[in-house]
Amino acid sequence: MSERSTARALVREAGTTYAEQAGIALADKPSPLYRLLVLSVLLSTRIKAEIAVAAARELGEFPTAERMRDSTWQQRVDALGRGHYVRYDESTATALGRGAELVLDRYRGDLRRLRAAADGDPAEVQRLLREVPSLGPVGAHIFCREAQAVWPELRPHFDAKALSGAEKAGLPADAHRLGELVPADDHARFSAALVRITLEKGLLQEITASA
Known part of the structure; x- marks a missing residue:
């Protein structure tokens, strides 16, 4: 062949x-981009991909940075638990709250502003993403791997x-x-x-x- x-x-x-599998209709809009960011955080830990995807589905009840920030730590832990994301549930719940605050403070909840700040430079997109708590290099690559569907400057x-x-x-x-x-x-x-x-x-x- x-x-x-x-x-x-x-x-x-x-x-x-993985965005599709998690029920995220990816588009260049604030909510699906934020949900992809959450999925990327979940996938970047040492846990099975299907568990991370299931947890991302459960966390879909907080589809924006504002909704995530306003959720309680226990609500986030419970959502992760329903997805069987139990090994890192407490630390991840904390990181998601802090990450939501960063996205709101720096980008007013809209990751398209991160894209604009990077000015078409894929390396700068990754650098800015790595500032999100618990994301890191692996998570930044995961985000870009999926986001290239709607951010063509990331391709290939x-x-x-x-x-x-x-x-x-x-x-x-x-x-x-x-x-x-x-x-x-x-x-x-x-x-x-x-x-x-x-x-x-x-x-x-x-x-x-x-x-």
């Missing part, structure tokens, strides 16, 4: 983004986990070469698929067998 055929098969069979964004998946699939472990294999609008889905084949045992074999 050619590299392009492999890439298309991965997008088709495993290209559900394939982080270390996605590049590892590319290598596993026999594809170039280079972001720009990967970006050439699928349409730009599919970069986020392709990146998600590459991550999934590193995390879900046997998935790559299933996809290549059915292609």
Whole structure:
């Protein structure tokens, strides 16, 4: 199978983004971007992706930075618990409250202002994201990996986990070469698929067998 055929098969069979899985209809609007930020915080800890996604769904009851800030610490802990995000629930509940305050104080609750502050520089987007409590470099990459669907200046964004998946699939472990294999609008889905084949045992074999 050619590299392009492999890439298309991965997008088709495993290209559900983590935002989609968490019930986030991603758009360049304050609420879905904030919910993606929360999801990125949850995914950046040492916990299974499906648990982080489930917790993000539960935290969807606080869909804006203002609603998150105004929630109680216990409400956040309870939402995380319903998603079985129990190992880091207390520290994460604290971090989410502090992160909401930062987003409100610095960007008036609208991460499009962070985008504007970065002035089209992907590295600056990541630097600003790393200021969010409990996000860090891994979480910033996760946010950019998904946000490239609506922030085209981030494309192509394939982080270390996605590049590892590319290598596993026999594809170039280079972001720009990967970006050439699928349409730009599919970069986020392709990146998600590459991550999934590193995390879900046997998935790559299933996809290549059915292609």
